[in-house]
Amino acid sequence: MKRVCIMGGGLGGLMTGALLAKEGYRVTVLEKNRIIGGGLQSFRRGKYLFDTGMHIFGGMGPDGQIRLICRYLGIEERVKTAPRRVVVTDACDSYPEAYTEKIHALTEQEPLYRLKPSEVEYRLTDLSLTAKELVEQTARSAEELRLLAYPSLLYGGREDSPAFLHALISCAHQQGTYTFTDGSVHFAELLAEVIENAGGEVRSGETVTGIETSGRQVSAVHTDKGTYTADLYVNDMPVSKLLELTPAGAFTPAFRSRIGAVPYTMSAMSVFIGLKPRSMRYDGEAWFAMQDSCELWSMDECAEEAWPQAMFALPSEDSDNPGFAATITAVCPMNYDYVKRWEQSVTGQRPKEYYRWKERMMHQAIDVICEKLGASREMMAYMDAGTPLTIRDYYGTPRGAMYGMHRSSSNPLQSSLSTRTRLTNLYLTGQDVNFHGLIGTSLTAILTAEAIVGHNTIVNKINDTI
Numbered sequence: 001m002k003r004v005c006i007m008g009g010g011l012g013g014l015m016t017g018a019l020l021a022k023e024g025y026r027v028t029v030l031e032k033n034r035i036i037g038g039g040l041q042s043f044r045r046g047k048y049l050f051d052t053g054m055h056i057f058g059g060m061g062p063d064g065q066i067r068l069i070c071r072y073l074g075i076e077e078r079v080k081t082a083p084r085r086v087v088v089t090d091a092c093d094s095y096p097e098a099y100t101e102k103i104h105a106l107t108e109q110e111p112l113y114r115l116k117p118s119e120v121e122y123r124l125t126d127l128s129l130t131a132k133e134l135v136e137q138t139a140r141s142a143e144e145l146r147l148l149a150y151p152s153l154l155y156g157g158r159e160d161s162p163a164f165l166h167a168l169i170s171c172a173h174q175q176g177t178y179t180f181t182d183g184s185v186h187f188a189e190l191l192a193e194v195i196e197n198a199g200g201e202v203r204s205g206e207t208v209t210g211i212e213t214s215g216r217q218v219s220a221v222h223t224d225k226g227t228y229t230a231d232l233y234v235n236d237m238p239v240s241k242l243l244e245l246t247p248a249g250a251f252t253p254a255f256r257s258r259i260g261a262v263p264y265t266m267s268a269m270s271v272f273i274g275l276k277p278r279s280m281r282y283d284g285e286a287w288f289a290m291q292d293s294c295e296l297w298s299m300d301e302c303a304e305e306a307w308p309q310a311m312f313a314l315p316s317e318d319s320d321n322p323g324f325a326a327t328i329t330a331v332c333p334m335n336y337d338y339v340k341r342w343e344q345s346v347t348g349q350r351p352k353e354y355y356r357w358k359e360r361m362m363h364q365a366i367d368v369i370c371e372k373l374g375a376s377r378e379m380m381a382y383m384d385a386g387t388p389l390t391i392r393d394y395y396g397t398p399r400g401a402m403y404g405m406h407r408s409s410s411n412p413l414q415s416s417l418s419t420r421t422r423l424t425n426l427y428l429t430g431q432d433v434n435f436h437g438l439i440g441t442s443l444t445a446i447l448t449a450e451a452i453v454g455h456n457t458i459v460n461k462i463n464d465t466i
């Protein structure tokens, strides 16, 4: 049985591990945090349960990509999700035909998006059209412009973001949006179970500290607790972290400087609110809210006093009081530069000034939540917030980037990575490689696993389950 060592136990690492476990590989996943899952982590405060990095997603409809992958992995019945309606603007909620046609045409470029076998293993997608151009060409009014632009919060949209990326998310959302109902971490736990049932292990609280190479191969991975050897290695850590941990000669200077020059997607402040019982009605809706002054393609750029310009707010239902909300989580794009002055500090030991600033910004966000969701502070029993530094330190992403490396229409080659590397037994997975989010990272995991087991092998097997 071939052994695979996976560095990083986020969605990318666990999904790749689960797919390889199904193919008969013995998988070891090494995750630095005590709780596995990376962006799938959830946390509890008393009776309140909050998700940290997986709030809304597509792919769970009858033919949805995530549903079909889960069916193949044998966990479909145990994944707990519920549909959610996303409200963007009260003024309009139907998409112009031209826009819908265009996003469908764009996704047709990528057979994997529909879980269809592809002729070639690696092909550079045409990213020349920008999301901004797509939206401006198809929106017929200012309200429609906002409706069409809202997915940009879900990929950190900039003026040069590719329309293709926008289309992948928008298309999936048009087919139905969902949330996890029992904490997103339960999805991570199900993937870990697939790995463990096949004889593998998922080791949490174990930080990769060094990667040893010999010639064009990885020979060992060192952690703060021990050393691991395997036949194959897969990286799910941010690619910048991989480069930091490998010897200088393992990758070419050109590759290192290319990765060093890639900009990162925007960061965010997440606000977590626990509500008093039966204080706010729950109607299954999630809100995308934007100030009139919000710049659609730079939602994180504004003066601190004018922050937040946009947010995604998601109430959850109270299982003890159906019809009422238990929590509200709001993700508000925030520029990393706001917290740069404290970037040398570590979790739990930041200066007092940081905590005062965080409190102030959290209340600015709560003001918007109250206004947009008709909530009030009297309803709230618990409130806390995570900043760009929280994201940076928990997931290890540079500048607390929500979605990893930024993709640009003007420089597609810079951020498009192959799942194979110069080191013949090392593969890449995770949001930096291709696409992010629940669907993007999972599809990338298929590409990574297929680079090992054979082109189209897994996609064909998934199709056999339909």
Ligand SMILES: Cc1cc2nc3c(=O)[nH]c(=O)nc-3n(C[C@H](O)[C@H](O)[C@H](O)COP(=O)(O)OP(=O)(O)OC[C@H]3O[C@@H](n4cnc5c(N)ncnc54)[C@H](O)[C@@H]3O)c2cc1C
Binding pocket: 007, 008, 009, 010, 011, 012, 013, 030, 031, 032, 033, 036, 037, 038, 039, 040, 052, 053, 054, 055, 056, 057, 206, 207, 208, 209, 236, 237, 238, 241, 268, 270, 331, 391, 394, 395, 396, 401, 402, 403, 429, 430, 431, 432, 436, 437, 438, 439, 441
């Ligand atoms: C605030 C926020 C909200 C989001 N909302 C959504 C959403 O609603 N819908 C959606 O689809 N996507 C959302 N995303 C994006 C989504 O969370 C990510 O795209 C996805 O989880 C990426 O998975 P990954 O495995 O590539 O990376 P990660 O989940 O970051 O996993 C990488 C793992 O590597 C580990 N690691 C790093 N360094 C080391 C080391 N030295 N040793 C061992 N382990 C290490 C990290 O701890 C982490 O667990 C959101 C992200 C954020 C930050």
